[in-house]
């Protein structure tokens with residue numbers, strides 16, 4: 001199975017090769033062990049446990065989330081954009097690309113549908129409950145437990161990365177965007193969608209549109225286009241050619 005993967009996951013600690021057994025994987029550089037949990041390789045590095053992580057790991061939340069995700073786009077845009085239209089933008093952003101693709105913070109797998117239709121697709125999330133929901137809907141995607149701030153992939157692995165409103169939930173969105181830029185190939189595309197606001201609230205990162213632009217630029221991205229609808233921003237950015 002490993003040999004068939006177009007992208008081989010690496011250790012999130014050292015970005016070194018993983019020595020895998022059916023039950024776990026070990027970093028070939030520092031020896032750190034990563035267990036498998038319910039069929040998913042757990043490549044999460046420890047973090048300060050935040051309430052949001054705990055909430056996202058509740059099975060009930062994972063069950064309700066797809067419903068919220070389907071309706072949140074319309075609610076945040078004041079009816080200006082539906083979830084279906086959001087997915088159409090994602091598909092358009094990656095049309096003509098054959099992958100591999102990565103969905104960061106895949107949640108219950110909302111973005112996996114359009115991606116698996118285009119090419120080989122990976123999804124990462126820090127919540128086991130969410131990954132189980134994503135696997136039910138999209139068993140064809142390769143799913144890993146991992147944090148957006150420490151992506152377990154070699155540099156320049158993907159032609160397209162999708163990053164939905166998980167970006168709002170991260171402790172360190174800047175770090176996550178740097179990681180995204182690292183794993184993208186030059187001229188690779190990033191599709192993003194997130195809620196806007198005026199700073200941190202309830203542990204969420206709710207940036208202004210200007211803050212989004214500057215944060216993406218600092219991570220090395222060039223925003224190709226974006227569309228703002230009330231409190232929701234989606235767009236496509238590119239990692240510049242070498």
Ligand SMILES: [Zn+2]
Pocket residue numbers: 011013014015016027028029030031032
């Ligand atoms: Zn290591």
